[in-house]
Amino acid sequence: MRTRPFFCLTAPLALAYACVPADTRPPPGTLTMTVSPSGALDGGVTSADGWTITFDRVLVALGNTGFSDSCTVYGEADYDRIIDLGAGNGQKLGILHGLGQCDLRFRVAAPDDQTVLGANVTEDDRQAMRIPLTDPYELQTGSQTGAGASFDIAATATRAGVTKHFHFVYRRRVRYQRCTPDAPPADASIAALAQAAAFSDSGAAVDLHENEEVTYDLRIEPEGLFRDDVNPTSAALRFDPFAAADTNGDGTITLDEIRAVPITTIRDAGAIEASTYEVDDAGLLRRGQPVVIETLGDFVYELLAPTLVRFRDVGWCVGSASGRRGPG
Numbered sequence: 001m002r003t004r005p006f007f008c009l010t011a012p013l014a015l016a017y018a019c020v021p022a023d024t025r026p027p028p029g030t031l032t033m034t035v036s037p038s039g040a041l042d043g044g045v046t047s048a049d050g051w052t053i054t055f056d057r058v059l060v061a062l063g064n065t066g067f068s069d070s071c072t073v074y075g076e077a078d079y080d081r082i083i084d085l086g087a088g089n090g091q092k093l094g095i096l097h098g099l100g101q102c103d104l105r106f107r108v109a110a111p112d113d114q115t116v117l118g119a120n121v122t123e124d125d126r127q128a129m130r131i132p133l134t135d136p137y138e139l140q141t142g143s144q145t146g147a148g149a150s151f152d153i154a155a156t157a158t159r160a161g162v163t164k165h166f167h168f169v170y171r172r173r174v175r176y177q178r179c180t181p182d183a184p185p186a187d188a189s190i191a192a193l194a195q196a197a198a199f200s201d202s203g204a205a206v207d208l209h210e211n212e213e214v215t216y217d218l219r220i221e222p223e224g225l226f227r228d229d230v231n232p233t234s235a236a237l238r239f240d241p242f243a244a245a246d247t248n249g250d251g252t253i254t255l256d257e258i259r260a261v262p263i264t265t266i267r268d269a270g271a272i273e274a275s276t277y278e279v280d281d282a283g284l285l286r287r288g289q290p291v292v293i294e295t296l297g298d299f300v301y302e303l304l305a306p307t308l309v310r311f312r313d314v315g316w317c318v319g320s321a322s323g324r325r326g327p328g
Contacts, residue, residue: 026099028074029208031216033065033093033106037085038221038310045223047157051164051239056154058085058222059121061111061129062309063094068177070204071100080107080115082126085220087119093218101204104317106218108309109173110148128152135255137301138171147171151305153222157239164243166253168225170305172321179205179317186234190307194318205311219310228266230303232310241265241296259297266296 037058039045044054063080067073077094093106111129134146151170156163178197184190208214226242227235244265245257291302306319 025072025074026210028072028097028099029210029212029214031096031098031206031208031214033077033096034090034215034217035060035062035083035085035093036089036091036217036219038219038223040221040223041085045237047226047237047239049238049240051157051159051243053155053157053223053226053237053239055085055222056156057152058154058220059083059125059129059149059152060085060108060220061115061148061150062106062108062218063116064109065094065096065104065106067096067098067206068103068105071098071102071206071208073098073102080109080111081118082111082115082121082129083118083220084120084125085222090215090217091118098206098208099210100208102206102208103177104179104205104216104311105175105177107173107175108150108306110150110171133169133171135169135171136259136297147173150174151222151308153225155222155225157243159239159243162243164239164246164251164253166225166242168255168300168305170301172305174306174309174319174321176309176317176319179311179315181205181312181315183314184231184233184316186231188231188233190230197318205317216312219313221308221310224308225300225304227304227307230307232307232316238266245296255297255301258300259295261296263293263295263299266299 040053041055041058044052046052059082061080061082064078066076066078074097076096079094081093083091111126115126117123117126129149129152132146132148138147149169149171150173151168153168155166157166180197184193221232223237224232226237226239228238229235241261242253242258245261246253247257293299293302306321309317311317
């Protein structure tokens with residue numbers, strides 16, 4: 001049996017720690033995780049139906065970044081951070097240390113009082129995102145009433161002198177794993193790709209060597225809320241269904257209003273198996289139940305919101321969203 005050499009600390013530290021074993025493992029590699037906005041945060045985007053969409057502010061709370069057990073883990077970033085995407089590219093998320101081929105794991109989740117504040121984020125922002133509220137997709141469960149905000153996205157769309165505002169708050173926790181740096185093929189079903197990735201034994205998002213230093217970026221694409229398909233490679237941006245949802249003409253589009261728009265105005269209705277994977281206590285993915293998409297609100301909240309996070313620019317990860325959907 002291999003033994004480790006010991007060294008002893010001199011007083012006064014020796015009184016507290018006595019003797020500790022020396023670490024004889026090889027030096028790890030270092031992975032720095034950063035977060036960047038898509039180009040839509042700078043100049044906005046133009047939808048396929050002619051709307052210019054800009055983003056007033058985008059906040060996301062994410063982190064708890066770590067490795068799978070397939071590699072040697074030295075240290076993980078087991079905390080969350082609130083990122084204001086308007087603060088620019090390459091914002092620090094966390095630093096991990098390890099060796100070998102690893103799957104990367106992280107989450108989007110409402111902040112708590114220990115969540116680190118990123119650039120331009122204030123204590124008032126954190127407290128506002130912590131307030132537990134209910135919506136049609138996040139209900140009261142037992143003693144827990146609603147949830148705080150994981151994403152808080154404020155957007156403005158204009159066309160031919162008409163202006164519409166859309167404020168979207170997403171309250172679910174999404175755990176991401178099985179990441180790949182490759183963009184999904186345009187003709188691929190995200191459900192099929194996610195299923196293949198979730199239940200295979202292969203896949204390593206990270207390959208860390210001794211003393212190696214690498215940086216991987218997570219790109220957040222808030223414009224993904226307006227895609228007409230879950231697959232970002234083949235999707236187009238369409239705002240007409242959102243504009244039509246503003247039936248009272250006040251210029252502000254609400255979640256309740258887009259829940260009144262039939263999904264058939266965009267695509268076929270029915271059960272769509274995507275972002276419907278659950279994570280067990282061991283961190284393993286298992287297949288969930290298909291989600292029946294009936295309205296534009298269902299499509300945006302249930303399916304599109306978890307796809308806003310991209311891995312290393314165009315890649316993606318299998319997301320498993322937790323939460324309880326309301327009736328109707």
